[in-house]
Amino acid sequence: MAKKKSIFVCQNCGYDSPKWMGKCPECNQWNTLVEEVDFSKNKETTRERGIYSKPKSLAEITYTGDTRFQTLNEEFDRVLGGGIVPGGMILLGGDPGIGKSTLLLQTTETLGNQGYKILYISGEESEQQLKMRGERMAVKSENIFFLSEINIPYLLTVILEERPDIVIIDSIQTMYSPDISSAPGSVSQIRENTGALMQLAKKDNIAMVLVGHVTKDGAIAGPRVLEHMVDTVLYFEGEKYHAYRVLRGVKNRFGSTNEIGIFEMTQKGLQSVVNPSEMMLDSRPENTCGSVVVPCLEGTRPLLIELQGLVSASGFGNPRRMATGMDYNRMVLLMAIMEKRLGIQLQSVDAYINVVGGIKVDEPALDLGVIAVLYSSLRDFQIPGDLMILGEVGLTGEVRNIQHIDKRLIEGKKLGFKRCIIPKGNKKGLNVAGMEILPVDNIRAALDILL
Template sequence: MVKVKTRYVCTNCGSVSSRWLGRCPQCGEWNTMTEEEALPEVPKGSQSVQRGGEAAKPASLPEIAMEKMERIETGIGELDRVLGGGIVPGALVLLSGDPGIGKSTLVLQMASAVCQRAGTVLYGSGEESAGQIKLRADRLGIDAPELVIQADTSLDAILREAQQRRPALVIIDSIQTMYSREIEGTPGSLAQIREGTSRIMTFAKTMGIPVVVIGHVTKEGAIAGPRMMEHMVDVVLYFEGERNYQFRILRGIKNRFGSTNESGLFTMNEKGLAELANPSQLLLSERSADQAGSAVAAVMDGMRPLLGEIQALTTHSVFAVPRRTASGMDYNRLIILLAVLEKRVGVPLGTQDVYINIVGGLRITETAADLPVALAIFSSLRDMSMDSQTVVMGEVGLTGDIRRVPHALRRVKEAAKMGFRTFILPKGNMDDMKGPDISRCRLIGVATLQEAMEAAFQKT
């Protein structure tokens, strides 16, 4: 009998070792070496099968003919925005997200939309039975005769069915549940995921049929399986959001056919996922005027301007070390802002507990929210309210200066559409403020944190 050989593969970088190591010698990560059975070696006399039968011939750049890519529009505007205008034929798209966030709901709605525009869609599911998918479709109001459901965990069977039907789109839910008899290992193992993804990629490129694959995530938020899985696919999408909130954000982490700066916003309701046309209005719909500790920030989510409310609460601490809590922003960034407020402006915060909340479950990662956070903290400490029609943006430096922010004009125009008329922004962005849309707006350029406080609370 042939002796079964084992090897150890790093789940982070994919490096292979003949023995187990606590730390990967390539990427330096700890406890990432996982055991798997080594595939048998190909005999020396055999020849590998190449796509097309012959090796590709090199050609100079001017000799290469342009390929026309007619994208398949899904009809879901936010999804098409993230994909770069639609699904490219032959593309392999990896969709990932936390459990229960709505990945299966999104792909089912996408499948229904593609059926109406492009034809048959094959939905291969190893997670649910055909009856369970039918129940979800009835709840979402989906009745698409062109949608073919195949509840099977065999990847080979799904790919054979796709070759026979030649659908416009193939959906696999999920890659961790798929199994191939020709690959050693159990479903969800490194070998099954890696080799299964490779087979799906070969099928998509050979047949010219786009494939959408759903992938699970680990506790750390990374896609389960080897890291090289993300390098193999054409598009990597992350579906994010808090379960307790109705917002869902679809982000493009990798896109070979478009930009990764776009994001799609959805809301979850009883009819499934609905596109969010005006997220700023929904984020500010319950905001009360003339309340201390509140500021409106203009931030960018990808290339889309958003308006969000930042709430701050300061209270006298009963502990030796005051508490600092940040919900929706980086905790370390909050600590830096508190230090700048106390050192550069003289705001006494050493005995105050500070709590920051970004309303609506929105998570802010860019530094343009520094200034509104600082003003909200000062507003709560002094119990003074800002003008409810004021929008704030700006990055706060360690010296207390206000640095310019990118796309300031787009932020101002978005806020002006919603009726805001006063803007506190960095003085470095004042030269960019030109256009008829902001002619009625009051623009206040500030160079330091002290100037921003005087401008924000001058009427108080």
């Protein structure tokens, strides 16, 4: 019998080396190379996994239209782009206990009631545990079938025999193929098992949802190629001690990216938040300096968020800066613009920025609001409660145009806001009835309106 060749594979990025190294030259991580058996020369295994078909022209390919499996969960469908696409692969990642399995189990109930056949495969829970959780969440559909198994060759056989419409794998890190000597969760196991499931999904038009663990840095565990193989990548975000969860799409071949869905964790499971803007502003304080509402855009959804700022005297030689919910470097840059263009001395004060609600915002429309709340806290004056502020700020202090301003203003009008400071370049052709528009071309003009 020929001796099997061993290689060393980085468990962080998938880099392989013929010998062990303490530091991976690809991702610069230490002690991540693990010895595994090299199956790249196994032609028989590769041949068995192949999908053989003849090339076709577009006229020969049959297509029934954009048929999707509607989950009947408004927020989930929004992030997916309208529903689950047959033959598509979805990768759902998130911190432990954030609610990934809860969301998928609720989704199986609504899909099963529509007549779709679902196969829920768990490598982390026994069948009795699945039954206990299903009863607690009132899962009663007879079209849902559960299986507690981790052996990939057996699972592929079961899927071919059962012919379900949707398969849920919870989680991909627990799946195991005996053809690979490494332990479940290793780079080789994840890559090969995902490849086998993907080929089955594309060949037999079966939708698959893979649950993925995340690393301490918040990225999905396993090789980066995993995210390239699937069609949709979703991240479930949120704090353990907050009731609200954010489902964010970072990749979607069948819909828009950076779309978000907001859920509330209750005793009955995850509930969709129909009006997230109202939720974000529910506990907003009145008659307080250092607070303003900024209409942001997440994907195609306008979202009103409360932005808070605090400036206080520093008792140390190096003033402290802290940003929660936005980019720290962007905050420091905006403070530098305030010092240079407004003549405000901030070297001796601590500065804090907080986006209320646990949501993370990464768009330039937040810039003018950050400057406004820091100036409001520094000079101890209140920003009117019916006023919104938005605009991108350049290095010379100018306020630059932003996109989709009409959507933002309409969302603000729904919640009772009557005035909004916007970039002067966005004023042309803008007409929102019942909303007073205050155009500005630089940050000094914006602060003059507030004072």
